[in-house]
Amino acid sequence: MLVEDYGDRVRTAAGYLTRLLADGGTRVDNPPDEPVAPGDDRPVELRPDAEIVEMGSDPAPGVCVAAVDGGSACLVNGRSFWVVAFRAGTVWHRDRATFREERDELDLRALTQTDARAEYAKALAAAGVVRERELADLGGVVDVLRELAEWRRAREAVALADPGDVVLVDGSLHPGAFLPATYVAPVHELALDRGVDLVGVTKASKLRWGRYAPLVLRVRRRAEAEVGHEARWFLRVTDDAEAAGTGWRSEVYVARLARQGSYAFRVDTVRGRRSAQELFAVLAGLSDDPAFLGYPYPLARVHQFVSLPGHLLADLRRDLREAFLREGLDEDDVDLVMRDFHLTLNA
Amino acid sequence: MPDQHPGYRGRIFGRSVLDVRFRAFYGEDLFLGELLVGADAERDRRYLFRVTDVAYGSESSDEGWAERTAGGLMAMDRVGEPTGIRDVERRLYKVAKVSSLGYVGPDRGFHKPKSLPAQFGEVTAPARSDLVFLRERMGDIEIGRLRSGEDTIDLPVGIRGETLPSHVGVFATTGMGKSNLMKVLAGQLLAARGRYALLLFDPHGEYLEGGAGRKGLAHHPWAAERLRVYSPNPRPGQGNLLRLSLAELSVDDLRTAWKFTGPQSEALESARALLGDKGVWLRRLAEEEPEDLKDAELGRHALATIQVLARRAKRIVRLPLMTEDPSQSLTGKVLGDLADGKVVLVDTSGLEAVEETLVASLLTRSLLTERADAYRTDRERFGLLPRTLVALEEAQRVLTRLDDAEFNVFPRLAREGRKFNVGMCAVTQQPKLIDAELLSQFNTYFVLGLADERDRSILRSSSKQDLSDLGPEIQTLMPGEALVTNPEAPFALPTKVHLYEEWLATVPAPEAARPRPVGALKGFYD
Numbered sequence: 001m002l003v004e005d006y007g008d009r010v011r012t013a014a015g016y017l018t019r020l021l022a023d024g025g026t027r028v029d030n031p032p033d034e035p036v037a038p039g040d041d042r043p044v045e046l047r048p049d050a051e052i053v054e055m056g057s058d059p060a061p062g063v064c065v066a067a068v069d070g071g072s073a074c075l076v077n078g079r080s081f082w083v084v085a086f087r088a089g090t091v092w093h094r095d096r097a098t099f100r101e102e103r104d105e106l107d108l109r110a111l112t113q114t115d116a117r118a119e120y121a122k123a124l125a126a127a128g129v130v131r132e133r134e135l136a137d138l139g140g141v142v143d144v145l146r147e148l149a150e151w152r153r154a155r156e157a158v159a160l161a162d163p164g165d166v167v168l169v170d171g172s173l174h175p176g177a178f179l180p181a182t183y184v185a186p187v188h189e190l191a192l193d194r195g196v197d198l199v200g201v202t203k204a205s206k207l208r209w210g211r212y213a214p215l216v217l218r219v220r221r222r223a224e225a226e227v228g229h230e231a232r233w234f235l236r237v238t239d240d241a242e243a244a245g246t247g248w249r250s251e252v253y254v255a256r257l258a259r260q261g262s263y264a265f266r267v268d269t270v271r272g273r274r275s276a277q278e279l280f281a282v283l284a285g286l287s288d289d290p291a292f293l294g295y296p297y298p299l300a301r302v303h304q305f306v307s308l309p310g311h312l313l314a315d316l317r318r319d320l321r322e323a324f325l326r327e328g329l330d331e332d333d334v335d336l337v338m339r340d341f342h343l344t345l346n347a
Numbered sequence: 348m349p350d351q352h353p354g355y356r357g358r359i360f361g362r363s364v365l366d367v368r369f370r371a372f373y374g375e376d377l378f379l380g381e382l383l384v385g386a387d388a389e390r391d392r393r394y395l396f397r398v399t400d401v402a403y404g405s406e407s408s409d410e411g412w413a414e415r416t417a418g419g420l421m422a423m424d425r426v427g428e429p430t431g432i433r434d435v436e437r438r439l440y441k442v443a444k445v446s447s448l449g450y451v452g453p454d455r456g457f458h459k460p461k462s463l464p465a466q467f468g469e470v471t472a473p474a475r476s477d478l479v480f481l482r483e484r485m486g487d488i489e490i491g492r493l494r495s496g497e498d499t500i501d502l503p504v505g506i507r508g509e510t511l512p513s514h515v516g517v518f519a520t521t522g523m524g525k526s527n528l529m530k531v532l533a534g535q536l537l538a539a540r541g542r543y544a545l546l547l548f549d550p551h552g553e554y555l556e557g558g559a560g561r562k563g564l565a566h567h568p569w570a571a572e573r574l575r576v577y578s579p580n581p582r583p584g585q586g587n588l589l590r591l592s593l594a595e596l597s598v599d600d601l602r603t604a605w606k607f608t609g610p611q612s613e614a615l616e617s618a619r620a621l622l623g624d625k626g627v628w629l630r631r632l633a634e635e636e637p638e639d640l641k642d643a644e645l646g647r648h649a650l651a652t653i654q655v656l657a658r659r660a661k662r663i664v665r666l667p668l669m670t671e672d673p674s675q676s677l678t679g680k681v682l683g684d685l686a687d688g689k690v691v692l693v694d695t696s697g698l699e700a701v702e703e704t705l706v707a708s709l710l711t712r713s714l715l716t717e718r719a720d721a722y723r724t725d726r727e728r729f730g731l732l733p734r735t736l737v738a739l740e741e742a743q744r745v746l747t748r749l750d751d752a753e754f755n756v757f758p759r760l761a762r763e764g765r766k767f768n769v770g771m772c773a774v775t776q777q778p779k780l781i782d783a784e785l786l787s788q789f790n791t792y793f794v795l796g797l798a799d800e801r802d803r804s805i806l807r808s809s810s811k812q813d814l815s816d817l818g819p820e821i822q823t824l825m826p827g828e829a830l831v832t833n834p835e836a837p838f839a840l841p842t843k844v845h846l847y848e849e850w851l852a853t854v855p856a857p858e859a860a861r862p863r864p865v866g867a868l869k870g871f872y873d
Binding site: 290 | 406407408412415416417418419420422423425426428430431432433434437438
């Protein structure tokens with residue numbers, strides 16, 4: 001049953017959001033979970049005249065493109081403990097065809113809050129970096145474990161790539177809230193040393209313009225006004241000043257990589273040899289698959305390759321359930337542990 | 348497409364005994380009607396499949412994926428940057444629906460499909476050994492090679508001559524290869540050394556010479572020995588002048604050729620009974636004034652009715668091939684040739700449809716009567732007579748109603764001919780116009796391309812083999828491609844009919860009489 005003034009409420013909500021999108025501010029928020037510069041959560045000033053640059057599309061014959069992504073899921077949420085699964089993988093693509101796919105074995109961990117912290121510390125120690133902050137909640141550990149696996153794969157891909165090749169990662173090139181910059185920075189440096197272009201594409205960016213206007217949407221609207229609806233373009237969000245004195249060489253852009261398709265993305269780059277114009281042309285060349293127009297195909301491929309589809313999760317949950325029973329748990333206890341009562345209510 | 352061994356097609360993934368599905372690589376070119384084999388290593392069985400439909404599949408679980416992707420391609424076309432899908436073989440595949448025709452088990456025998464092949468069994472093109480069972484069932488009258496999709500397999504397809512009296516149907520739209528098939532069939536009977544006989548009516552004058560750029564039965568190496576031609580207008584040296592006697596025509600022949608109303612039929616019977624026998628009744632109907640006949644013998648019939656009979660009688664009497672002198676009739680000679688195992692070609696190309704039907708009716712009735720008499724009175728002679736086929740084009744004209752068998756010789760032939768070793772070969776573009784019960788009397792079907800769904804539908808329902816899944820295949824048959832069904836074949840056989848001209852080159856000529864060895868007669872007359 002809808003409230004009596006349902007229509008008014010919808011109109012009010014739409015009007016409020018429209019005003020947010022019209023925010024004329026120039027600052028880009030630097031949210032802690034998706035920073036544009038390391039170790040600094042100050043907003044970034046985006047000049048109103050920041051250039052919208054149009055680029056071509058380069059099929060980049062012979063160039064190898066590695067794409068890295070991870071998949072994770074919570075199999076059991078016992079509130080005080082979790083059973084999580086994750087894996088990462090890499091696909092290698094050249095001349096419009098994927099020629100190699102590698103995927104980690106699925107990693108399954110059962111964690112309590114205490115275990116999670118220990119696991120987090122252990123993972124960072126294994127990577128040779130110092131823990132800078134503590135995990136805020138139990139759920140975050142699966143993201144951290146997956147990201148660690150992804151960055152390990154990114155490092156391996158950069159090491160294997162030849163100069164002029166491209167390594168794509170899913171998400172930003174900046175460490176998240178719980179990954180120290182010291183873990184990620186060496187990968188950037190390795191890319192620079194080897195002349196490999198390292199690129200991160202964020203599918204759903206949290207970057208905000210002004211108060212709450214999504215940055216990507218605002219930039220796209222500006223670009224459409226300036227260069228039209230059927231153009232490929234990029235706009236650099238950060239400039240060298242943000243990285244000055246940090247040794248940090250990654251750049252943050254918003255880009256539309258195909259002349260058709262409604263998507264634009266945040267794109268982070270550590271450019272090996274190519275200019276921004278050249279690199280974005282290569283990215284555009286990778287983003288012409290008709291099923292994923294505007295998104296680099298190798299990233300779409302690796303996403304599908306490492307994701308944990310519903311049937312796999314169902315199999316894992318069934319195996320887990322049987323293992324519980326073999327351990328001597330009775331059916332009612334297993335139901336209590338594994339069944340989410342929300343599902344019962346929603347059924 | 349990944350490299351696989353030659354003949355590899357894919358893997359089975361379901362679905363039921365009579366509806367098996369397999370997945371194939373995207374690049375696999377699968378054809379409707381293609382014959383394939385599904386290996387069941389668990390039970391040492393080889394299932395024979397026929398492809399009945401092919402569809403696309405994709406790795407995406409999103410039902411709208413393909414439609415959306417096509418939209419993406421079109422969007423890029425619109426901006427002048429045509430693109431293509433990446434990793435095609437990883438993302439797309441084909442799903443073939445196949446009907447299971449049966450399987451060859453460990454006993455090497457062929458069994459009807461009553462079980463599911465092993466899940467995920469390998470699907471391949473049939474090996475030569477897979478079709479051995481079929482080779483053993485092929486008859487002596489070969490009309491082509493087994494066809495798998497658009498490929499031809501080196502396996503002859505034919506029917507057994509013994510089954511000719513069980514009737515043959517040739518169904519095809521114009522241009523799909525009817526005439527070629529009929530020439531191949533007639534050519535096989537010509538070369539059968541008298542084991543079989545054929546009475547072939549040729550309304551288009553195409554079978555003897557073959558027409559432009561084609562060859563006909565006259566070019567057959569056995570023509571001189573085994574082909575006999577009867578024509579109202581024979582070319583010199585090419586045939587006999589066809590002459591039929593008015594005395595041989597029966598009321599039933601007339602009723603087969605024309606439609607008569609009830610009163611007209613009654614008047615016809617009266618004329619036959621009252622105006623004189625041995626064809627006199629027809630001559631009188633043609634020559635005397637209807638009013639005079641009304642005033643005399645046919646007084647109880649309406650004048651208008653008599654006038655109709657008179658017009659039709661005139662048409663018959665004036666036919667050049669009709670003679671009043673029974674001794675000039677060649678019916679007996681035709682029957683003699685057929686008894687001798689010859690192919691008798693009756694050229695009716697100069698006749699109109701009703702006249703052609705009249706001739707066909709007379710000769711067919713005479714043949715059936717002769718064989719029935721032999722059957723009843725002289726079984727020994729009957730046993731020596733060759734199985735005989737009567738081939739009639741546009742057969743739907745005379746096979747519309749089973750009930751017509753009362754007077755129409757053709758339905759009677761379809762119903763009773765088998766007993767007397769006389770079969771009918773009905774050639775038609777419109778099987779839908781043939782009485783369904785009559786169609787069910789035909790044991791052998793040669794189905795070529797048929798455009799009309801109603802034609803395909805009636806064949807599906809009356810065939811001796813299950814054609815229910817083959818509608819699309821019949822619809823897409825190319826000229827010269829056929830489906831052959833008869834009780835001998837384990838399933839409807841996809842066939843590439845021999846091209847007559849090519850096949851002719853392979854037919855061995857009759858052996859000439861060997862010269863007598865020198866000295867062979869030495870001492871013989873001593």
